[in-house]
Amino acid sequence: MRQPDRNAPFEAVLLLPGAADAPAEAAPRNEPTRLLVEGVHCANGHFNDPAVPYCQMCGISLAQLTHFTVIGPRPPLGVLLVDDGATFRLDADYVVGREPQRDPAVAHGARPLSIAGPASGVSRQHLRITLAGWTVRAVDLGSANGTVVEPPGEPHPRKLQPGVPAEIRPGTRVAFGMRWLRYESHRNP
Numbered sequence: 001m002r003q004p005d006r007n008a009p010f011e012a013v014l015l016l017p018g019a020a021d022a023p024a025e026a027a028p029r030n031e032p033t034r035l036l037v038e039g040v041h042c043a044n045g046h047f048n049d050p051a052v053p054y055c056q057m058c059g060i061s062l063a064q065l066t067h068f069t070v071i072g073p074r075p076p077l078g079v080l081l082v083d084d085g086a087t088f089r090l091d092a093d094y095v096v097g098r099e100p101q102r103d104p105a106v107a108h109g110a111r112p113l114s115i116a117g118p119a120s121g122v123s124r125q126h127l128r129i130t131l132a133g134w135t136v137r138a139v140d141l142g143s144a145n146g147t148v149v150e151p152p153g154e155p156h157p158r159k160l161q162p163g164v165p166a167e168i169r170p171g172t173r174v175a176f177g178m179r180w181l182r183y184e185s186h187r188n189p
Contacts, residue, residue: 037074037133040067047072049134056186077136078170078185080113080129088113090129090136090183096176097126103141121145121177129174129183130165136183137165138174148175 042055093110100112123143152171170185
């Protein structure tokens with residue numbers, strides 16, 4: 001019996017009818033560089049936002065620590081949950097729209113998040129989700145139908161001014177055209 005070579009690189013294969021006939025091309029990986037931010041380590045060594053009361057990995061209280069801050073790689077800040085059920089790890093900036101790959105920010109490391117369909121009311125490059133330190137922000141890119149943020153616990157949605165970043169907290173719903181996404185995180189809203 002043939003044994004797999006443990007030193008060979010892993011290769012993913014799509015198992016669909018006719019997939020074997022198509023030439024295999026490696027998808028370009030747009031991996032972000034891990035941004036260095038100021039943070040604190042919990043007693044178990046997990047790196048955290050100095051403003052949170054509990055460790056994001058193990059849940060222990062950070063109140064007992066002296067909060068001696070250090071510079072380290074920022075972990076993912078949560079996920080973006082799209083209305084169709086798709087989730088995207090929030091460890092880099094995203095450009096959202098029908099043709100997000102055409103935005104210059106994508107060439108500089110932002111990830112494209114494509115929302116299909118012209119009837120959706122979504123512009124080609126509708127909005128950008130940016131990360132600044134431990135903060136998540138939404139920016140309308142001058143879209144035709146605008147972008148509305150609905151923070152948790154606030155009774156009135158707020159329309160974003162084009163080009164003006166607005167901080168969003170975990171649980172915030174961001175509506176654009178006929179679609180929406182929500183920023184979800186283990187961090188307290």
